[in-house]
Amino acid sequence: MLRRLTTLSMLALAGTTVVAVAQQPLGQPAPPSTHLKVGDAAPDFSLRDQNNQPVKLSDFRAKKNVVLAFYVLAFTGG
Amino acid sequence: MDSPFANQRFAEDIGVRFPLLSDMTRKVTKEYGLLNEEWSVARRATFVLDKTGKIVHIEEGNSAVDPTGAMMICSRLKK
Numbered sequence: 061m062l063r064r065l066t067t068l069s070m071l072a073l074a075g076t077t078v079v080a081v082a083q084q085p086l087g088q089p090a091p092p093s094t095h096l097k098v099g100d101a102a103p104d105f106s107l108r109d110q111n112n113q114p115v116k117l118s119d120f121r122a123k124k125n126v127v128l129a130f131y132v133l134a135f136t137g138g
Numbered sequence: 139m140d141s142p143f144a145n146q147r148f149a150e151d152i153g154v155r156f157p158l159l160s161d162m163t164r165k166v167t168k169e170y171g172l173l174n175e176e177w178s179v180a181r182r183a184t185f186v187l188d189k190t191g192k193i194v195h196i197e198e199g200n201s202a203v204d205p206t207g208a209m210m211i212c213s214r215l216k217k
Contacts, residue, residue, distance in 0.1 A: 110148070129185075
C-alpha cells in the first residue's frame with residue numbers, strides 16, 4: 061500500500077514560484093519519460109491547491125518563473 | 139491520490155509556502171508525459187519555466203528529488 065507521508069523537500073526561491081503536483085500511482089512498473097523538451101511551452105493546466113483554490117499555470121506568465129515539481133509518492137515512504 | 143484536503147494537512151505539517159496541487163484525475167501528469175496509464179504509475183520530474191511559460195530545465199527520475207539543478211537554473215533566470 062503506497063500511501064502517506066514522506067518529506068517534500070522544496071525550495072523557496074526569490075522571485076520564483078514553486079508549484080508541486082502531488083499524485084500517487086498504484087503500480088510498480090517503470091514509468092514513462094516526458095515527451096516535452098527544453099524550449100517547449102509548458103502545457104497549461106488548472107488544479108486545486110491545498111486550500112482547495114484553483115491554481116492556473118498561465119496565471120504566472122509574465123509575472124514569475126515557475127518550478128513545477130511532479131512529486132509522485134510524495135506522501136509515502138516509497 | 140491525495141485530495142486538496144490531504145494536501146492541506148501535509149502542507150501544514152511541513153510548512154509549505156507554495157501551491158501544493160492535487161492531480162486527482164492524473165490528467166496533468168498525463169499531459170506532461172509522466173504517466174503510464176496501463177499501470178497507473180507516474181514518474182517524478184521537475185520542470186523549470188521562465189516567465190514566458192517556456193521550459194528551460196527538465197529533471198526526471200530520482201534526481202528530480204534533488205532541487206540543486208533547479209536552484210542553479212533559477213539563479214540564472216531574470217527575476
